[in-house]
Amino acid sequence: MIEIKPITGTVDAIVTVPGSKSYTNRALITAALADGESTITNALFSDDTKYMASSLNVLGIPIEEQQDVNKFIVHGKGGTIPARQTNLFVGNAGTAMRFLTAMLTLGNGVYEIDGVTRMRQRPIQDLLDGLRQLGADVISKHNDGCPPVIIRGKGLNGGLAVVKGDLSSQYFSALLMTAPCAKKDVIIEVKGNLVSKRYVDMTVALMREFGVNVENNDYKTFFVKSGQHYKATHYEVEGDASAASYFFAAAAITGGKVRVVGIGSDSLQGDIHFVDVLKSMGCKVVIGSNWVEVLGNSLHGVDVDMGDMPDVVQTLAAVAVFAHGKTRVRNVKTMRIKETDRIAAVVNELRRMGISAVEYEDGFEIEPSPPRPAQIETYDDHRMAMSFALIGLRSTGISIKNPECVSKTFPDYFQRLEALRGGL
Numbered sequence: 405m406i407e408i409k410p411i412t413g414t415v416d417a418i419v420t421v422p423g424s425k426s427y428t429n430r431a432l433i434t435a436a437l438a439d440g441e442s443t444i445t446n447a448l449f450s451d452d453t454k455y456m457a458s459s460l461n462v463l464g465i466p467i468e469e470q471q472d473v474n475k476f477i478v479h480g481k482g483g484t485i486p487a488r489q490t491n492l493f494v495g496n497a498g499t500a501m502r503f504l505t506a507m508l509t510l511g512n513g514v515y516e517i518d519g520v521t522r523m524r525q526r527p528i529q530d531l532l533d534g535l536r537q538l539g540a541d542v543i544s545k546h547n548d549g550c551p552p553v554i555i556r557g558k559g560l561n562g563g564l565a566v567v568k569g570d571l572s573s574q575y576f577s578a579l580l581m582t583a584p585c586a587k588k589d590v591i592i593e594v595k596g597n598l599v600s601k602r603y604v605d606m607t608v609a610l611m612r613e614f615g616v617n618v619e620n621n622d623y624k625t626f627f628v629k630s631g632q633h634y635k636a637t638h639y640e641v642e643g644d645a646s647a648a649s650y651f652f653a654a655a656a657i658t659g660g661k662v663r664v665v666g667i668g669s670d671s672l673q674g675d676i677h678f679v680d681v682l683k684s685m686g687c688k689v690v691i692g693s694n695w696v697e698v699l700g701n702s703l704h705g706v707d708v709d710m711g712d713m714p715d716v717v718q719t720l721a722a723v724a725v726f727a728h729g730k731t732r733v734r735n736v737k738t739m740r741i742k743e744t745d746r747i748a749a750v751v752n753e754l755r756r757m758g759i760s761a762v763e764y765e766d767g768f769e770i771e772p773s774p775p776r777p778a779q780i781e782t783y784d785d786h787r788m789a790m791s792f793a794l795i796g797l798r799s800t801g802i803s804i805k806n807p808e809c810v811s812k813t814f815p816d817y818f819q820r821l822e823a824l825r826g827g828l
């Protein structure tokens with residue numbers, strides 16, 4: 405357990421954050437499918453990316469890890485997968501589970517992918533159904549629509565897959581990244597509305613960097629022409645916008661100033677728009693080509709649709725505690741199938757601090773009041789730990805249980821949060 409000591413005064417800091425988890429794990433996949441050596445710099449080294457890199461290694465695609473300089477060197481195998489029979493374990497890394505499931509349909513062997521208990525509760529059936537429509541042999545081992553999954557690789561035919569868009573964009577990113585290696589063209593049709601769209605934009609952009617084109621028809625259909633090949637390349641990962649949100653929030657909560665360097669105006673990461681939410685609450689925001697700055701101010705509550713940035717909703721919950729008036733978050737029911745049921749977790753932990761919160765199917769409403777001392781449960785969810793620690797910057801007696809869970813995406817989070825006290 406870690407107790408967060410309140411900051412006296414305001415924060416005034418320039419910070420860097422680790423590389424984006426989403427881009428790092430995408431780049432590892434596309435580099436693995438390219439032919440030859442790719443380098444990925446400013447990569448994130450955390451549980452989620454280590455599970456991805458070590459899985460690829462076990463599959464016979466060598467990855468050198470130079471953690472001291474945040475660099476992966478990937479020896480891609482041009483769309484082939486050397487291993488014939490492998491059991492992989494990916495912890496609770498949703499991206500690793502979904503992206504590897506699709507990629508392994510290209511192999512020629514039997515592969516099983518499993519994860520922690522929570523991963524076994526996170527749905528994957530819609531992705532499996534999509535892959536089957538493209539000719540793959542993939543099943544949920546216990547027939548419950550969740551991992552472990554078994555993939556009997558035999559190459560992917562291609563064709564049309566109609567896939568439900570309401571649970572996770574990761575299914576679409578997984579299908580898209582694998583699609584160029586199919587025998588025929590691939591058309592993916594989205595059934596219903598697609599959630600978390602910005603992550604699919606990131607996938608399409610990343611694939612472009614590795615030499616492959618995707619046609620996006622207004623998020624209704626995606627078309628990937630066969631015969632395209634990923635080219636080995638050098639890819640520099642931009643800073644992680646979800647990780648940056650905690651430092652923007654620290655500026656908002658303390659009425660201070662934080663500039664995050666390494667992410668800027670042309671970022672496609674949806675979570676960078678967290679600063680727009682802070683702006684609508686009263687903060688001042690300035691954006692440069694390679695940095696984003698937030699200046700805190702008197703805050704008021706908001707009513708906001710966070711469907712395009714579900715990973716920063718918990719950060720907003722922490723900020724909302726210090727605003728005047730209620731905050732209502734909408735359209736984030738996918739939060740219920742992430743590391744934990746995040747809607748229930750946020751509401752529980754706010755109530756533990758004596759703050760009134762109402763739970764809705766698709767979000768929550770917070771009526772702020774001064775938090776009372778509490779030991780915060782984190783439910784093994786890195787974002788519960790990182791967000792609720794922010795409340796401790798302005799209230800006494802806030803402790804975070806199992807703070808080690810931040811290793812999923814941000815291993816040295818608490819050191820960097822601590823560094824805010826003296827500026828950086």
Ligand SMILES: O=C(O)C1=C[C@@H](OP(=O)(O)O)[C@@H](O)[C@H](O)C1
Nearest residue numbers: 426499572573574600603715738
């Ligand atoms: O594609 C990605 O990198 C991600 C997509 C999002 O998941 P959903 O698409 O399941 O909402 C997000 O929550 C996750 O942290 C990373």
Ligand SMILES: C=C(OP(=O)(O)O)C(=O)O
Nearest residue numbers: 496497498499715742743
């Ligand atoms: C939801 C998350 O992760 P994933 O789905 O990739 O496990 C997250 O990092 O907040």
